[in-house]
Amino acid sequence: xxxxxxxxxxxxxxxxxxxxxxxxxxxxxxxxxxxxxxxxxxxxxxxxxxxxx
Numbered sequence: 001x002x003x004x005x006x007x008x009x010x011x012x013x014x015x016x017x018x019x020x021x022x023x024x025x026x027x028x029x030x031x032x033x034x035x036x037x038x039x040x041x042x043x044x045x046x047x048x049x050x051x052x053x
Contacts, residue, residue, distance in 0.1 A: 012029075012042060
């Protein structure tokens, strides 16, 4: 954790509703370069176990 803030679109949040996400919720994500710079994609809450097919 390096304290940076990264933009991500609600469509990048996997299996969760953005309205239930709170600042400080631990997540795992892939970092990509978007039109405006670095952004997070494939955002998953840490501790949530899912079967990906």
